[in-house]
Amino acid sequence: RKEVEQDPGPFNVPEGATVAFNCTYSNSASQSFFWYRQDCRKEPKLLMSVYSSGNEDGRFTAQLNRASQYISLLIRDSKLSDSATYLCAVNGDNDMRFGAGTRLTVKP
């Protein structure tokens, strides 16, 4: 079993749609959680951290469920510019593990 698993997609959605990604992790001792965005031929960039209480940044909402060991990312009112691959990341003791990424394409 992989340490961090994501649905690879692709997710193809129209502009304005709401889309959600989930990510499960196997290490129950994981301490911090993140979502990264990676555009084609670019490096991953930190999108947002995921806090236990859930957190929101504009159209993006991240949630953590420790009991079920998964994190989620919700994107509301999708824009064309949201098209990218979204990677979840789970950190133990400075031991970051990345999911394989979920590809999102937002279409006009």
Place this chain on the structure above:
Amino acid sequence: SAVISQKPSRDICQRGTSLTIQCQVDSQVTMMFWYRQQPGQSLTLIATANQGSEATYESGFVIDKFPISRPNLTFSTLTVSNMSPEDSSIYLCSVSSGLRNEQYFGPGTRLTVT
């Protein structure tokens, strides 16, 4: 967040040769990492570059193939030795920073081995 640069940004190399990739950070950081990412695939951690001691390698990666230097807190190099076409990939360095040890990535080095 830290500003990270990598050199070269890309290279095409012949099999059997070696390439050294440099990673420079604009501030002192404790933890630096080297990853590999093949097209359409996830990030694979190669090793953690430790300042003042040998790098810590992940399973499947060995020092003879991927020697790493970390002479100070702002710089590291990764060498891909005796290259074969299977080494063709993007190599990224990253640094750990912030209260939650989030990682920030360099722009990557795109390596093609012919």
